[in-house]
Amino acid sequence: MPMQREDILRLLEQVGAIRQGHFELSSGRHSGTYIQCALVLQHPQHADELGRSLAGLFGNLAVGCVVSPALGGIVIGYEVARFLGVRSLFAERDRSGQMALRRGFELKPGERVLVIEDVWTTGGSTRETIGVVEQEGGLAVAAGALIDRSGGRLELNVPSRALLEMDVPSWEPDDCPLCRAGGAPTRPGSRFSRVHP
């Protein structure tokens, strides 16, 4: 049985992966809610269950491999690939800051690719990864994420599905009501990175 929305929400809360406060997200936007999927994916049995459920949304796509943006997408991309029975690659930034396939990862010409990420806020990393796939001669046929927190604002040029859709507001820093109220945001990515280097 694939996990239901309520099961996933309860699980994320149980492991402390959903936090309330004032945060600067990796996209640069501010939000009162932060979702750290690493805190749920650190448990292999949860990663297995989530990967199986997410893979279930793409079971008929006949892809040759999964490509994920590092670092956040690697674990869940790997689990999805396991259930689809295909390779799992990841894209990462090179020295110039461009997303690229490194480590000898290669796509076959025209290879059908599923792009998997953990959380979509703006979908920027997934968009860049789709660009990498095309540049490397592959064909991005769909994109998936554990959580879409864009509130329907996501714009990708391939069909996309998320396991959990959350309408969590986020703002450009200039429009952030929490900043206007006088608070300073924390960068949870770096704060959590001390716990999960």
Ligand SMILES: [Zn+2]
């Ligand atoms: Zn703010």
